[in-house]
Amino acid sequence: MDQGDTITINVLTSLDQIAATDWDACACPEDTDGRPHDPFTTYRFLKALEDSGSVGQGTGWDPRYLVAEMNGLPIAVTPLFAKGHSQGEYIFDHNWAHALEQAGGNYYPKLQIAVPFTPATGRRFLTRPGYEAAGMSALVQGAVQFGANNELSSLHITFCTEDEAIAGEQMGLLRRTSQQFHWVNDDYADFDAFLASLSSRKRKNIRKERARAQNFGGDIDILTGDQIQPHHWDAFWRFYQDTGSRKWGTPYLTRVFFDIAQEVLRDDIALVMCSRDGQAVAGALNFIGRDALYGRYWGCVEDHPCLHFEACYYQAIDFAIAQGLDRVEAGAQGEHKLARGYLPVATHSLHWLANPGFSEAVARYLEAERAAVDEDIEILTSYGPFRREEREEQE
Structure with a gap:
């Protein structure tokens, strides 16, 4: 200059x-x-x-x-x-x-x-x-x-x-x-390697939570890019409306945002979908950066023990390890994240x-x-x- x-x-x-x-x-x-x-x-x-x-x-x-x-x-x-x-x-x-x-x-x-x-x-x-x-x-x-x-x-x-x-x-x-709570990837080979870094009591608690969540009676998938289809957004919109109405009164994002996301943002997205008997019952929306996974929204139409922790936190850790990302930023607030490996x-x-x-x-x-x-x-x-x-x- x-x-x-x-x-x-x-x-x-x-x-x-x-x-x-x-x-x-x-x-x-x-x-x-x-x-x-x-x-x-x-x-x-x-x-x-x-x-x-x-x-x-x-x-x-x-x-x-x-x-x-x-x-x-x-x-x-x-x-x-x-x-x-x-x-x-x-x-x-x-x-x-x-x-x-x-x-x-x-x-x-x-x-x-x-x-x-x-x-x-x-x-x-x-x-x-x-x-x-x-x-x-x-x-x-x-x-x-x-x-x-x-x-x-x-x-x-x-x-x-x-x-x-x-x-x-x-x-x-x-x-x-x-302050927020972030999970940091210490070059873990897999989720078990992360668990090995925890105290015995915390390690056992996370294993119990994952087992309870994964036995909810359905499947948990994490979708990116072309794996995401328009019908997934129909389901996620229901989840998002439920969370938005309880937390903020009205959802911040419009339904059209998710249609546009399908067209231009799906390569930036990791979408966790939990389905039972062929119906989506819960989901979590993450965005993918070069170094980090950003957790954004969660919602459900059925309550199942520990499914929130699995979809929002543990699936995110699994994805970050598999993709070689440095960290997971799990959004605002939440001291409950501390017990699940997310530090302030x-x-x-x-x-x-x-x-x-x-x-x-x-x-x-x-x-x-x-x-x-x-x-x-x-x-x-x-x-x-x-x-x-x-x-x-x-x-």
Whole structure:
């Protein structure tokens, strides 16, 4: 980049306004020789959300994608949304909204750089190789300026990478840490090798759970690519509706999203289907990255003991080992994952708050919260299921 080069920021209200090749040259340049590191920031995934009506008018997720261009070349992009609520984010700021509104301010609308409904860590400032620093700086400045120009309360960048969190803090953004539970592949040859790394009691418990689940009276299959057929989505939609109505009131994704997924995303998907007497009764949806398997949704129309653990956690571990993936990210929350080999890890977000006094108050809160999260991770890790010598090595 020459000193005389200038970067311009464009705001797009639809991915139709940028070529897929330009977006993916920033989001997943590694996709030319294999899978993308992050399947969720690809053009095809974000476009599926948009085309299916899962984001856009009436959803509270209004696209304002930012594109940084240099001499007409897109060098950086980010999925930015104007939001009228805090649903589907998994990094909770409801208390912040309440505090600002109690003080007479308006928290909504706000800005969110995120993959909607997806608590998976990945790059949020998507840059062409060689433009990392300039691209991130331009996008951060552009997003903050957009918020200020439109008199919005705040900007939030959720589930960014640790490197982005450190760089963003140096740019003046507030850094926040949260936690999730991830399973890490220690070059296990198979599931039994993983079990051998656990304490005797935890190993026995997992074997009992797997046996109970697999004796539910049917079959458990994990499907990818062309193995996935349209009728599988008919079944999974029923599961997803049940889970969505219980957890969120209404499902985040529309039925059309799954039809689009069949067309353009099925190679990115590992779909666990549990069937009994020829009928699908439960399932779990995972997305496949270059290094990780990302667990996203689970649902069922019949309750069977331990089938949730098998479909969501143990089948994911089996798949990751077979595919040589480094880890399984099993989604948000869930200390019950600890006993099943998933250890706590820190996740990161960045925040800009327009009101200086409010920003100072939140900064103090975040400092205390980071210390509490670090302590919580340390304590939970000490209660992990691994044999003592294994645990000491991981620490």
